[in-house]
Structures are given as structure tokens and as C-alpha cells.
Amino acid sequence: MAQTQVTIPYREAGGPQLKQEPARLKFYVDVKRCIECGGCEVACKNENNVPPGIARIRVVTINEGEPGETNVAVPCMHCSKAPCVAVCPVDALYHRPDGIVSVNKETCIGCGYCLYACPFGAPQFPKGSAFGARGVMDKCTYCAGGPEVAFSERERRLYGSNRIAEGKLPMCASVCSTKALVAGDAEEVANVVRQRMAARGAGGGAWGWEAAYGKGY
Amino acid sequence: MDPIVLWQHKWSADLFIPTYLFLGGLTGGVYIVAAVADLLSLRLRRLEIVSRVAALSAVPILALAGFFLTVHLGKPERGLGFPLFFTNYNSWMTRGGWIVGASAPFVVLYAALWYFRVFPGLRRTLAVIGIPLLAFFSMYTGLLLSGAWYVPVWSSKYLPTLFLTSGLTTGVATVGLIFLLLWPFLGQAVEDSRRVVRFLGVVVAVLIVVELYEVRSFMSYLARGAPDKAVTETTPTGKFQAAMGSRLAYEYVTGGDGYSWKLFKKPVAEAVETVKPRKTLAPWFWYGIIGIGLALPLLLTLFEIVPKLLPRFSLQIAALKFALVLIGGYLLRVVIVWGGDLKAPLPYPPSMWPVPGLGGPPIPGLGG
Numbered sequence: 001m002a003q004t005q006v007t008i009p010y011r012e013a014g015g016p017q018l019k020q021e022p023a024r025l026k027f028y029v030d031v032k033r034c035i036e037c038g039g040c041e042v043a044c045k046n047e048n049n050v051p052p053g054i055a056r057i058r059v060v061t062i063n064e065g066e067p068g069e070t071n072v073a074v075p076c077m078h079c080s081k082a083p084c085v086a087v088c089p090v091d092a093l094y095h096r097p098d099g100i101v102s103v104n105k106e107t108c109i110g111c112g113y114c115l116y117a118c119p120f121g122a123p124q125f126p127k128g129s130a131f132g133a134r135g136v137m138d139k140c141t142y143c144a145g146g147p148e149v150a151f152s153e154r155e156r157r158l159y160g161s162n163r164i165a166e167g168k169l170p171m172c173a174s175v176c177s178t179k180a181l182v183a184g185d186a187e188e189v190a191n192v193v194r195q196r197m198a199a200r201g202a203g204g205g206a207w208g209w210e211a212a213y214g215k216g217y
Numbered sequence: 218m219d220p221i222v223l224w225q226h227k228w229s230a231d232l233f234i235p236t237y238l239f240l241g242g243l244t245g246g247v248y249i250v251a252a253v254a255d256l257l258s259l260r261l262r263r264l265e266i267v268s269r270v271a272a273l274s275a276v277p278i279l280a281l282a283g284f285f286l287t288v289h290l291g292k293p294e295r296g297l298g299f300p301l302f303f304t305n306y307n308s309w310m311t312r313g314g315w316i317v318g319a320s321a322p323f324v325v326l327y328a329a330l331w332y333f334r335v336f337p338g339l340r341r342t343l344a345v346i347g348i349p350l351l352a353f354f355s356m357y358t359g360l361l362l363s364g365a366w367y368v369p370v371w372s373s374k375y376l377p378t379l380f381l382t383s384g385l386t387t388g389v390a391t392v393g394l395i396f397l398l399l400w401p402f403l404g405q406a407v408e409d410s411r412r413v414v415r416f417l418g419v420v421v422a423v424l425i426v427v428e429l430y431e432v433r434s435f436m437s438y439l440a441r442g443a444p445d446k447a448v449t450e451t452t453p454t455g456k457f458q459a460a461m462g463s464r465l466a467y468e469y470v471t472g473g474d475g476y477s478w479k480l481f482k483k484p485v486a487e488a489v490e491t492v493k494p495r496k497t498l499a500p501w502f503w504y505g506i507i508g509i510g511l512a513l514p515l516l517l518t519l520f521e522i523v524p525k526l527l528p529r530f531s532l533q534i535a536a537l538k539f540a541l542v543l544i545g546g547y548l549l550r551v552v553i554v555w556g557g558d559l560k561a562p563l564p565y566p567p568s569m570w571p572v573p574g575l576g577g578p579p580i581p582g583l584g585g
Contacts, residue, residue, distance in 0.1 A: 087364050089303045089310035090295070109302065110291015112234075113310055116557050119367040125291065134291040 024080070024099035024186040025142060025164070027173070028193055029073055033180035036061060036071040040172035040181055044075075047143065047171040048160025054124045056140040057172050073181050075172060076101060076122035076140035084114035084123060092137070098164075099186070100142045105158050108136035142183070143170040233289035235550035238358045239387070240282030241317070242380050243546070245355030246388020247275045248324055251331075252344035252351075263409040267417070270399060271392040272331040275324045278391070283317075309364040313357045320354045323347045355384030362553065369466035370556035375435040379549075382431055386424040387546035390539040393417040397536050414535050421542055422518040425511050432506070439467035469559045470552060472499025501552050510545010514538040 036059050044050060044057045057075040078101045085093045085101060092108040095101055114123040114137060125134040145162030148155035155162060163170060173183035182192050251271030258265040290296040300318070303311040323343060330340040359376030362368070393414060396403075400410055441463075467473070517538045521531070 083366055086305075087308050087310065089299075089305050089308040089314065091305045107295075107302065108292065109295040111296070111310060112289075112291075113308070113365070116362075116368055116371075117365040119560050121560070136291050 025078065025144075025184065026099065026186045026189045027075055027077055027142075027170075028182040028189045029075075029077075030180045030182065030196065031070050031072050032196075033178040034059065034071040034073055035178055035180070037177060039175050039177060040073050040075075043171045043175040044140070047163075048141070049156075050160065051126055051138070053126050054138045056122075056124065056138070073172070073176075074120055074122070075170075075181075076118075076142070077120050078140075078142060083117040083119065087113045087117040089113065096144070098144075100144050100164070101139075102141060102144065102146055103137055103139055103159075104147050105136045105138075106147075110134055110136045112137075140170075143168070143172075231554070232551070233285050235547065235554045237282050237285035237289065238361075238380070238554065239547045239550040240278055240285060241358045242355045242384030242550075243387050243391060244275055244279045244282055244320070244324065244384075245351040245353075245381070246384035246386070247271050247278055247391055248320075248327070248351040248354075248388075249348055249385060250388045250392045251275060251327065252348050255341055255344045263405065263413055264416075266403055266405050267392060267396060267413055269331045270396050270403070271388075272328045274391065274395050276328045279321060279324050283321075286317075309357070309361045313361050316350075316354055316357050320347075320350055323350060352381060355381045358384075358550075362557065365557065367561045368557045368559070369439065369463040369561050370470060370553060370559065372435065372438065372463075375431065375438060376553065379428070379431045379435060382424060382428045383546050383549055386421060386428055387543055389417055389421050389424065390542035390546075393421065394536060394539040394543070397532060397539070400532075411532075414532060418518060418521075418535050418538060421538065422515055425515045425542070429507075429511050429515075432511070436467060436471055439463040439470070466556060466559055468497065470498050470502050470556050472497045472503070498552050498555055501548055501555075505548035506545050506552060509541050510548060511542075514541045514545075517541075 038059060040057050041055065041059060048056065050056055057073060060072045060074055062070045062072065078099060080099065082093070082095070082101050085095060088108075089111065090107050090109055092104045093101060093114060094104070110125065112123075112125065112134070115121075115125065122139050124138045125136075126138065141159050142164060143161055144164035145151075145155045146159030148158065150162050150165045161171070168174070169183045173181045176182075182189055248271070251268045254264040254268035254271060258268055287293045287296055295302050299311075299314040303314050305311050323346070327340065327343045327347060330336055330343065356377040359378070359380035360373070362371040363373035363376050365371055396410075396417070397414060403410070405413075517534055521534060
């Protein structure tokens with residue numbers, strides 16, 4: 001199988017050697033800003049030709065119609081120590097050097113272990129096939145394609161677009177009108193979080209932060 | 218921070234997983250019954266036929282387990298080639314693939330030796346080696362689930378032993394039931410067969426007591442909301458929210474404190490609605506696992522012992538008892554797997570929304 005040929009964004013690590021290391025790409029979900037417009041869901045589906053029944057990102061509404069209603073956009077959080085990667089028996093799920101958790105659909109056996117392991121419910125399985133067969137897992141790729149030749153027809157068909165290789169951000173974050181969904185280098189994202197927390201005072205944290213990023217991210 | 222709970226969407230054919238977990242545990246249980254009976258038959262000749270029945274029964278059960286395991290996969294053909302494809306040895310599914318792969322030849326060879334009635338020495342050697350291997354097979358079904366850290370019900374501390382005990386209980390019950398069905402064709406003396414059924418009934422009763430204790434310990438552990446040390450050490454954050462999640466899981470599975478009493482005062486559906494707006498697994502847990510699968514067979518055994526309450530060691534009652542144990546064992550897997558729909562709550566920012574799906578009085582540690 002052809003290996004990935006993607007351009008990984010780099011950031012300067014600083015220090016005397018001025019060593020360059022890959023950026024660690026992350027999402028930040030700001031529940032204070034999400035207005036449940038569904039733009040991220042539509043943009044994701046359109047950009048990646050997501051098949052019916054699959055939601056690579058979904059907006060969850062809590063306490064709908066009640067005081068305190070709130071919304072959370074839930075994509076794959078690309079956890080630093082991802083439970084899905086840990087449990088996948090065939091190593092179909094793996095970390096790219098830039099921290100994105102990718103899936104190899106050529107290897108996935110469709111066991112569903114990742115479905116239960118993921119705290120965010122990110123792994124998706126198609127429904128409605130013959131005899132209830134589910135096929136292989138599908139998930140948010142961070143718009144980074146998959147383990148195929150970048151921009152190839154095969155990559156496009158199996159995984160969707162590869163905006164990361166183009167030097168762009170994921171489509172969902174790009175279209176988010178309120179910037180509730182922020183994507184990018186972990187340090188940059190962390191700066192955004194810090195700014196917003198500082199502006200809001202105590203308790204402006206990001207939902208799912210600890211689970212997704214672990215200590216130090 | 219208040220937590221948020223994301224419920225796992227059920228996926229299609231979600232009875233396949235409980236079914237293969239049940240049959241996997243059953244295979245281990247039936248094999249162990251066969252092996253132990255084989256070894257005991259050196260002193261008690263009438264157990265020889267039990268061993269033979271059990272050994273031959275283990276093969277189709279294993280085949281069925283393999284069938285359900287395979288067909289639940291999205292790509293069954295890749296699953297069948299597990300020695301080539303399973304490369305992540307940190308995953309319990311990979312380890313389990315090898316456990317199953319190592320156990321299957323034992324089960325088949327042992328049955329073949331019984332079928333052809335050859336090499337009794339080799340057969341008993343296989344029995345001795347196979348007991349720990351197949352016990353681990355039964356335990357593995359619990360270990361497989363506990364590999365998913367964020368599911369509070371899938372406790373690595375309790376599930377493996379609970380599934381082992383349940384595998385043994387259902388294994389003895391299966392052998393007892395098959396023995397009863399085949400009785401006329403086995404050519405054994407009637408009194409010997411009665412003694413065998415009685416013996417198996419007593420073993421089932423003892424195992425039920427152990428299983429009840431384990432279920433109670435498991436649910437108490439969840440209710441206490443104690444974080445699991447093993448989980449704490451292995452989760453990505455190093456800080457597992459099981460303290461919250463396990464209490465919630467306890468309520469989801471059992472309906473919460475006092476639920477069992479409510480069941481006896483109101484219709485089930487109404488009682489469920491009283492406890493929570495969201496449907497819980499409580500009817501399956503209380504009526505299915507505890508009532509049908511454990512309490513009723515145990516009571517039948519006790520009533521058999523008490524003079525004049527029931528016919529002493531009636532074969533019909535024994536058959537009913539064994540069947541009930543099997544139903545309860547299957548429902549145990551269903552409840553545990555469906556309990557996996559509840560993930561551990563995730564930290565949530567300040568707004569203090571109640572956990573979705575839960576209303577009523579505040580839950581300790583959760584708000585509400």
C-alpha cells in the first residue's frame with residue numbers, strides 16, 4: 001500500500017538547537033459559544049462526502065428547551081493517549097506524527113471495540129447494510145485524509161478531503177461562525193483557551209479537555 | 218466542573234456481542250465440567266458419562282460462539298485471519314484471539330478423544346492442562362470488556378471473575394440440561410442418572426451463591442463510586458472519573474437504591490419512570506439476572522431439600538432450574554454489554570447543567 005505523503009505543519013520548538021518538531025493538532029470545543037447552527041456538521045459532510053448515517057461531528061444539545069440549554073459540538077478529539085488506539089486489535093487506528101488519530105480502513109475489521117472505548121462516541125459505523133452488516137469504522141480525520149497518497153482519488157473516496165496537506169484547518173472549524181470550534185496547533189489552541197478563560201473568569205474551561213489532551217496539553 | 222454524559226448510540230445487531238460473550242464463557246464452563254468430571258470419574262464411575270456429554274457439547278457451543286463472534290464484525294474475513302491481522306498486543310481482543318485460538322484445539326481434541334474413547338491417559342492430561350486455559354477463556358470475556366476504560370460498568374476488578382463464575386454456573390446447568398435430554402439414550406442406570414442430576418443441581422446451587430455474592434460486591438462497588446486503581450493508572454488523563462461514573466452506572470443498571478422494593482409495589486414501567494426519566498436496565502437486572510437466573514433456581518433447590526414442599530429432586534424441576542440459570546446467564550451478558558452505553562462523565566464547564574437524562578433529587582457527587 002502506498003504510504004502517506006502529507007505535508008505536516010511544523011512549529012519552531014525553540015531552545016538552543018532550534019529543533020523543529022511536528023505540531024500537535026487539536027480541537028477546542030467552547031460550549032459557551034456554540035449556537036447549534038449545525039454549520040460544522042453540514043460542512044464536514046459536504047467536504048468529506050460523508051456517507052449517510054455517519055456523523056463525523058455532531059452537535060449535542062443538553063437540556064433542550066430548558067433554562068441552561070447548551071450545545072456541544074463533538075468531533076473526534078484526537079486524544080494524546082487515545083483509548084481507541086489502545087484497544088484496536090489490528091492497529092487500524094494510529095497517531096500521526098502531528099497528533100492526529102487516523103484510521104486505516106483497509107485494516108479495520110469492524111469489531112466496534114473503539115466505539116465503546118472512545119469517551120466521545122467519535123467512531124462511527126454505517127448502518128442499514130444487508131443483514132445489518134456494519135462495514136468498517138469511520139471517524140473524523142481532522143480533514144487530514146488517510147493513509148493513502150495525498151489528494152489521490154482513493155484517499156478522497158475512503159477518507160474525504162486532505163485540507164491539512166493543503167495547509168488548511170479542518171472544514172468544521174473553518175466555517176464555525178462563533179469560533180466555538182477552534183482547531184490548530186495545541187499551543188495556539190491553548191492560548192485561545194487561556195484568553196477566553198481569563199476573560200470569563202473562573203470556570204471557563206474546555207469541555208473534555210483533560211480526557212482528550214491529558215496532562216501538559 | 219460538572220460532568221456531561223454522552224450515551225453510546227446502540228448499533229445494529231447488538232445482541233451478537235452478548236451472545237458470543239455468553240457462549241464463550243459457556244464453552245469454558247462446559248469444558249471445565251467435562252474435565253473435572255473426567256478426573257472425578259476415577260473414583261465415581263457414574264460421572265464418566267457426564268464428562269463425555271460435556272466434552273461433546275463443548276464443540277458445538279464453541280462453534281456457535283465463533284460464529285457470533287465472526288458475524289458481528291464489519292469485515293468477518295479479516296477477523297478470521299487474526300494471526301496475520303491482529304498486531305496490537307496491548308489490546309485484549311488480540312490477546313483474546315490467541316486465547317481462543319489456543320483453547321479451540323483443546324476443546325476439539327478432548328471431544329475427539331471422548332468420541333472415539335481412546336487414550337484415556339492423554340485425555341485426562343488434556344483435562345488437567347485445559348482447566349486453567351479454559352478458565353482463562355471464560356475470564357477473558359470479562360477482560361475484553363474491561364479494556365474500555367471509559368465504561369464504568371465494565372470493571373476490570375469484578376467482571377473477569379464474575380464472568381468466570383457465571384461461565385461455570387451456566388456450564389454445569391448446560392451439562393445438566395443436555396444430560397436430562399439425552400438421559401434415555403445414555404444407557405446409564407436410572408438411579409445413577411438421578412444421582413448425577415442431583416449432584417449437578419447442588420453444584421449449581423453452590424455456584425449461584427458465589428455468583429450472588431460477586432454480583433452484590435460488584436454493585437456495591439459501583440454504588441460506592443470508588444475509583445478503580447487499575448483504571449486510574451492506565452487512563453490517558455491519569456484521573457479517571459469512575460467515582461462519578463460508577464455511581465451513575467449503578468443507577469443505570471439497578472435502578473438505584475430502593476428500586477427493587479418499588480418493583481413490588483408498582484408496575485415495572487411505572488417504577489422505572491418513578492426512579493428516572495431515562496429507561497434503566499433495572500427490570501432486566503432484577504427480574505432477569507437476580508430473579509430468574511439466580512434467586513429462583515436457588516429457591517427451587519432449597520425447596521427440594523425441605524421435605525414435602527416439592528418432590529425431592531424431581532427431574533422436571535431440575536430441568537427448569539438449569540434452564541433458568543441459562544436464561545439468567547445470558548441476561549447477565551446482555552445487561553453488562555448494554556450497560557456499556559453509559560460512558561464515564563466528562564468534565565464540563567461551569568454552567569452546572571444536570572447530567573442529561575437524569576432528573577429528580579441530586580445524585581451524590583453529580584448534582585442534578
